[in-house]
Amino acid sequence: MGKPPTDFIKSAINLISRSKLSVFGGIVISILSPVLFISILIDIQGVVQNPYFGFLIYLVLGPLFLIGLIFVLAGIFLSRGKENIGLFTFEYIEEQLSRPGRYSRIRRHILLTVSITIATVFIVGMVATTGFQYTETNEFCGLFCHQVMEPAYSSYQNSPHSRVSCVECHIGKSSEWLTKAKFSGAKQLLAVVLDSYPRPIIPPIQTLRPERQTCEECHRPEMFHGDKLHIKDRFLPDEKNTHVQTALLMKIGSGGYQGRKAQGIHWHVSEQHQVFYRHLDNAQEDITEVWLKNGGEKTHFNKTPDNIDSSKSTPGSGEVRQMDCMDCHNRPTHVFRSADEALDEKIMTGAIPRDIPYIKRQALEVITQHYDSVENARLGISKGITMWYKNSYPALFKRGTTPLDTAIKGIQQAYMENVFPEMNVQWGTYKDFIGHKNNTGCFRCHGGLHTSADGQMISNDCDSCHIILAENEPASSVLNLLKRLNK
Ligand code: HEC
Ligand code: HEC
Ligand code: HEC
Ligand code: HEC
Ligand code: HEC
Structure with a gap:
């Protein structure tokens, strides 16, 4: 007793020192192990908040460590030392077993191989999972490519969703999504390295657009009901900076549930029917066709030809999408104000x-x-x-x-x-589709330009969406109005 551990280390060193590759790998590992160990401990404790720290540990030191490990193993396998040991070959084992004196030696080798394998699996597993988790953090998404993500990250921090993580919205739950996200992420990292990313960053309609199901984990429009009072505070550009208010009764409506009919604004996302649309541009502002599917019934609305830019549109051009939350709530968290x-x-x-x-x-x-x-x-x-x-x-x-x-x-x-x-994000670069400023938002379809063959028009009636109780009236009078309504 007492002898085996030193013996074990000796034979490990012996084995490694047979090949230059292993020696090199061994040096890398011995330098990195204590550094990696201490860094991971510090990271778990949350002492260092800098996003580059996580990057250094999990995406630089971790993989370097793994490369060192691979070198050691490759060196052992490939080494043809004095005794020309093909370490894991059957002949070698057979030969060793047939000589009684050698028996203890092969036991040592087996022990060594098993423990190296266990350590490798453990370390590889740990570095891989922590590294993966790191790429899912808000620090990685929002701060690592600081300049690129600054508009998205700052706007996010000032929004009601600042405690929902980036990946919760941008990466769906299925594994197909995950691959899509990591591929797209790798492409983006490359674009940052090559400095070839677009300024401003374009909304991720094709790749990383949130799934409707994600929103519905927290919000369920079929459970919404009734109207919602929305008061907007404004200040006029006069000497007194007069405080005025606009009061709208928003017909929030409902997606319909258990026999209740879908109605109002959230009628669009009911299970009972689907709305599809064709848009010509990536910003989804230029909508040329809309389909409403209601059971077996299908209504097709076309934008009046005078209002279609024929240089951009040929029949069937553009993309068709099913309408979901993001077609109205495209700025739930990256809110850029005028x-x-x-x-x-x-x-x-x-x-x-x-x-x-x-x-x-x-x-x-x-x-x-x-x-x-x-x-x-x-x-x-x-x-x-x-x-x-x-x-x-x-x-x-x-x-x-x-x-x-x-x-x-x-x-x-x-x-x-x-x-x-x-x-290149200036005032108004990112448009909010929730209202109808400058004929975008709801008016992309409700602007009075989309009609069906039998003469129906997608409604343009102001009162179908909201009742305007007051518009830019002195704040005190709006308060009085509401008090009167309440009586
Ligand atoms: C509540 C859900 C939600 C969260 C949380 C969220 N995003 Fe987004 N993000 C969106 C939506 C919706 C869009 C616009 C999609 C569209 O227009 O098709 C978007 C767009 C973007 C864009 C494109 C630029 C733009 O403003 O359109 C970037 C970049 C982005 N997000 C990064 C992030 C980062 C980084 C985080 C975390 C710090 C984050 N997002 C958190 C929902 C979210
Ligand atoms: C993890 C939960 C969660 C997810 C996922 C989530 N939200 Fe929210 N959302 C919230 C919370 C919390 C609030 C704040 C409620 C409040 O302040 O009353 C909120 C507020 C909102 C509001 C009201 C904002 C306002 O200014 O009053 C809208 C609209 C909204 N979310 C839409 C969305 C959309 C669209 C998605 C999907 C892209 C989404 N949310 C995903 C939790 C979530
Ligand atoms: C046709 C456009 C449209 C669609 C589609 C839509 N919404 Fe809305 N939503 C609105 C408008 C408009 C409001 C009211 C905003 C306001 O008053 O500022 C609203 C309000 C909300 C609110 C706040 C409700 C409250 O009572 O404060 C939440 C949460 C919300 N929507 C979530 C969703 C989710 C989740 C989906 C997708 C399943 C969705 N919406 C689909 C237009 C839409
Ligand atoms: C992609 C096209 C499209 C967009 C964008 C859109 N709608 Fe609609 N909306 C429709 C269609 C189609 C109908 C059904 C025809 C109709 O009722 O005029 C409809 C119907 C409605 C109705 C009547 C629902 C009922 O009870 O019958 C309301 C309210 C409404 N939309 C509000 C909004 C609001 C608010 C927005 C913007 C936040 C918006 N819509 C954006 C296509 C759209
Ligand atoms: C398809 C639905 C829809 C129709 C039709 C519609 N609106 Fe709106 N309107 C909205 C939504 C959604 C908002 C945004 C509320 C918000 O910002 O939260 C809004 C906001 C407004 C505001 C407040 C703007 C502000 O920021 O101060 C006014 C005023 C207004 N609408 C007037 C009208 C008038 C007048 C008509 C008729 C010509 C009309 N709207 C038709 C959906 C509609």
Whole structure:
């Protein structure tokens, strides 16, 4: 007793030292094992938050370690030492077994092989699973290619879905999805390395578009019911930055459930019928045909020919899709506001003090200038505001931090949350399809341009979607109106 472990190590070293390949692999492994072990421990404890740390461990050190291991094993297999041992060949084993004195030696070899195999399986398994898990984290998705993903990541952080992980939405549950995602991911990594990715990044309609089932794990439109009061706060560009409100009663409706009929806005996603559409462009803005399938019945709506750009459209061109949540909720988490809305939100929350005269108007003026970098935007905003108020309202400049300093910070924030000049994301680059600004969104089909052969038109009636209770009216009067309705 006591002898075997040292014996074991000796014979391991002996075996490895027979081939240069194994020696090289052995050196790589011995250097990396303690580093890898400690790094993984640190990572599990969550001490280091830097996204590159995970990348280094799981996608650089891990694979290097595996390569070292492969070298060691390959070296042992290929080595033709003095005794010309074909280690795992039957002849060798037979020969060894036939000589009684050699018996203990072959036992050592078997022990060695078994333990190396177990260690390999264990380590390979661990590096592979942790590495895989790492590519599923928000840090990897959102921060690793920092500049590329910044618009998607920042907008995500300011949305109601900031606790839903990227992969939960972008990668479906089936293994087919997973392969699709990893292939597409590998292609994207290559595009980042080659610096050939599009700026801005195009919405992932073909590859990584969320599945409807994903949304339905948390939201079930068939269970929705009734209307929803939606109040929008705005500030006018006048001296007082007058607070006005628009109040809409949204006909949220329902997808229909257990005998209840589908109705209202979520009628589109009912099980009882399907809506299909043909779009000519990748942005899905130019919809030329719509089909409604209702049991055996099929209604076909065509866009009036005068409104189709014939240079782009030949019969049957474009792509057909079934309508799902994302055709309206294309911005559930990557929410990019218009300049107007972004400033209204900051004024509403107090990040821009609303008692500074004309602050909405002046902020809108500086924030909509074109800047070629975030740094220049910050400078431009600060300079523009300071200069105008120095001339027009010098009394606002006192010692210490003034409300104007707070306002400048708020305006810069509004810019940085929505505009990413390095990625060519400007105001309005990504369109939200939930309403009908500039004839997109719902009006891609409900704009009064799509009719069937028997003269039906996809409804354009304002009241089918919402009842407008007030539009840009002083906030106090909207409150009174609601109180009256409540009586
Ligand atoms: C709640 C679901 C959801 C989550 C969570 C989510 N996304 Fe998205 N993402 C979407 C949808 C929907 C689109 C637009 C799809 C379309 O228009 O076809 C999109 C689009 C994108 C795009 C294309 C650019 C754009 O804005 O259209 C990128 C890049 C992206 N997501 C990255 C991410 C990253 C990185 C994360 C995590 C930090 C993330 N997403 C989390 C739903 C989600
Ligand atoms: C893991 C759960 C989860 C998933 C998956 C999810 N959501 Fe949500 N969603 C939430 C939560 C939580 C909220 C916030 C509810 C609130 O604030 O009242 C929310 C809010 C919303 C809202 C209301 C937003 C607002 O500003 O009021 C919409 C619309 C929405 N989600 C659509 C979607 C769509 C479309 C998908 C699929 C791409 C999706 N969600 C996937 C959990 C989820
Ligand atoms: C025809 C367009 C359309 C489709 C398709 C659609 N929605 Fe909506 N959804 C809307 C509109 C419009 C609203 C109201 C938004 C508002 O008031 O700002 C809404 C509201 C919601 C809300 C918030 C409800 C509330 O009471 O606050 C959730 C959650 C939601 N939708 C989830 C989904 C999911 C999940 C799907 C897919 C199964 C889906 N929607 C399909 C247009 C649509
Ligand atoms: C791809 C085309 C398409 C888009 C985009 C679309 N709809 Fe529709 N919608 C239809 C069709 C087709 C019908 C059925 C014909 C009709 O009722 O006019 C319909 C019907 C409706 C109805 C009546 C449902 C009922 O009870 O009969 C409402 C409400 C509605 N849509 C709201 C919206 C809203 C809100 C949006 C935008 C967020 C929207 N739709 C976007 C195609 C579309
Ligand atoms: C197919 C459904 C649909 C039809 C038809 C429709 N709207 Fe809308 N409308 C919407 C949705 C969805 C919103 C967005 C609510 C939101 O932003 O959350 C909206 C928003 C609005 C707003 C508020 C805009 C804002 O941001 O202040 C006004 C005003 C409005 N609609 C007026 C009209 C008028 C007037 C008509 C008739 C010509 C009409 N709408 C027809 C679906 C519709």
